[in-house]
Amino acid sequence: MNTRLIAARALSRVLQDGQSLTAALESALQTVESGKDRAFIQALCYGVCRTYHRLDFVLSELLDKPLKDMDVKALALVGLYQLKYMRVKPHAAVSETVLAARKKPWAKALINALLRGYLREQDRLEQKADTLQFAAASHPDWLIKKIELDWPLQAQQILLENNQQPPMALRVNLARISRDQYLQELSEQGIEAVAVSFCPSAIILDKPVGVDLLPGFTEGLISVQDVAAQLAAGLLALQAGHRVLDVCAAPGGKAAHILECQPQLKELVAVDIDASRMQRVSDTMQRLKLSATLVVGNAANLQDWWDGQLFDRILLDAPCSALGVIRRHPDIKLLRRAEDIKPLQALQKNILHAVWPLLVPGGIMLYATCSILKQENEQQIDAFLAEHSDAVELPIDAAWGFAGSHGRQIMTGELAMDGFYYARLGKLP
Numbered sequence: 001m002n003t004r005l006i007a008a009r010a011l012s013r014v015l016q017d018g019q020s021l022t023a024a025l026e027s028a029l030q031t032v033e034s035g036k037d038r039a040f041i042q043a044l045c046y047g048v049c050r051t052y053h054r055l056d057f058v059l060s061e062l063l064d065k066p067l068k069d070m071d072v073k074a075l076a077l078v079g080l081y082q083l084k085y086m087r088v089k090p091h092a093a094v095s096e097t098v099l100a101a102r103k104k105p106w107a108k109a110l111i112n113a114l115l116r117g118y119l120r121e122q123d124r125l126e127q128k129a130d131t132l133q134f135a136a137a138s139h140p141d142w143l144i145k146k147i148e149l150d151w152p153l154q155a156q157q158i159l160l161e162n163n164q165q166p167p168m169a170l171r172v173n174l175a176r177i178s179r180d181q182y183l184q185e186l187s188e189q190g191i192e193a194v195a196v197s198f199c200p201s202a203i204i205l206d207k208p209v210g211v212d213l214l215p216g217f218t219e220g221l222i223s224v225q226d227v228a229a230q231l232a233a234g235l236l237a238l239q240a241g242h243r244v245l246d247v248c249a250a251p252g253g254k255a256a257h258i259l260e261c262q263p264q265l266k267e268l269v270a271v272d273i274d275a276s277r278m279q280r281v282s283d284t285m286q287r288l289k290l291s292a293t294l295v296v297g298n299a300a301n302l303q304d305w306w307d308g309q310l311f312d313r314i315l316l317d318a319p320c321s322a323l324g325v326i327r328r329h330p331d332i333k334l335l336r337r338a339e340d341i342k343p344l345q346a347l348q349k350n351i352l353h354a355v356w357p358l359l360v361p362g363g364i365m366l367y368a369t370c371s372i373l374k375q376e377n378e379q380q381i382d383a384f385l386a387e388h389s390d391a392v393e394l395p396i397d398a399a400w401g402f403a404g405s406h407g408r409q410i411m412t413g414e415l416a417m418d419g420f421y422y423a424r425l426g427k428l429p
């Protein structure tokens with residue numbers, strides 16, 4: 001099948017059905033064997049999501065009335081994306097995209113007219129897009145306002161970083177191989193990479209590569225994980241004999257890192273509400289040859305899953321807006337709504353309150369989100385501390401992020417990391 005058509009169909013699942021791009025691409029790519037075609041389809045889909053709000057504005061300028069047919073709209077966006085952002089020759093971009101619409105003759109003519117119209121009026125349309133903030137920054141208005149409200153000085157930089165392609169970061173399993181040794185193995189394969197000074201397990205690759213090309217991936221020597229996410233395990237101050245709870249654990253990146261960091265834990269209990277995501281935790285544990293107690297359940301309903309024994313450490317990597325990982329999941333800009341934030345905040349609060357009693361006196365709970373919104377981060381912790389007289393905030397002395405009123409915030413793109421938030425809470429003995 002035509003690669004542009006496959007990309008447009010995947011994008012249409014996102015635009016029309018609200019499916020995540022990851023899920024839409026997973027099924028769209030099932031029948032595509034050529035690595036080159038897969039890469040092209042992925043580049044189109046990620047690119048269109050990254051630049052969606054700008055492309056959509058340009059499209060609206062070229063149309064008399066909005067397109068109702070989402071498959072055709074997605075194909076028009078795929079065409080415009082190639083013309084503005086890809087090194088595809090314009091005549092090839094137009095003719096191949098028009099060809100992809102061949103099953104709908106009306107759409108074929110429309111796409112042809114739209115793309116040719118864009119080529120004629122490109123300068124005027126792009127200049128107009130530059131004057132409108134949502135189009136220039138390619139973000140929805142509500143999100144720009146929210147980011148500006150929380151981070152007036154950093155907002156422009158955050159918007160820019162959200163539209164960058166993130167680097168590929170690896171976590172070396174230090175229980176199995178040293179980072180220097182693994183860097184040597186990469187270099188022998190001709191893969192350029194650097195160690196991250198402030199995170200002992202982390203490596204950043206010069207260019208992303210497929211995991212099948214990484215030495216020792218199948219054997220569990222390394223995992224793919226952003227550097228910000230690799231900071232969690234260190235903040236837990238794990239010791240041999242600890243019983244640890246990872247309360248929103250899937251797909252299991254941080255749970256596996258906890259076990260790699262401290263192989264002599266008494267037990268790691270990993271809880272997640274989503275059974276299919278929990279299967280991914282199980283697969284990861286198997287690949288890394290690690291073992292944990294996996295429980296599918298609602299973290300906020302203790303009677304569903306808790307065995308009555310306390311934990312020395314709790315990681316609560318809370319469900320959140322994920323606004324810190326937009327560069328990895330640009331479809332978040334299309335799918336997230338302003339009204340999603342409050343229910344997420346309430347869910348985070350419920351889980352925080354529910355699991356706090358499970359921590360031993362003297363224990364540590366690490367609260368984490370991949371969000372940059374104060375509502376989900378420092379304001380959440382502020383409210384929690386006000387309601388729990390047995391909780392104190394423990395300091396995070398680090399060469400990354402910055403201290404807010406509570407916890408430590410990493411801004412998207414800072415030191416090449418995703419946007420992330422950590423707060424350490426200690427329970428008074």
Ligand SMILES: C[S@@+](CC[C@H](N)C(=O)[O-])C[C@H]1O[C@@H](n2cnc3c(N)ncnc32)[C@H](O)[C@@H]1O
Pocket residue numbers: 229247248249250251252253254255271272273274277297298299300317318319320351
């Ligand atoms: C940010 S992700 C966790 C990522 C994970 N810690 C890792 O490092 O791979 C949040 C997880 O919370 C889970 N979740 C959402 N609501 C939950 C609830 N009420 N109880 C337990 N898990 C929940 C989601 O299924 C999702 O897997």
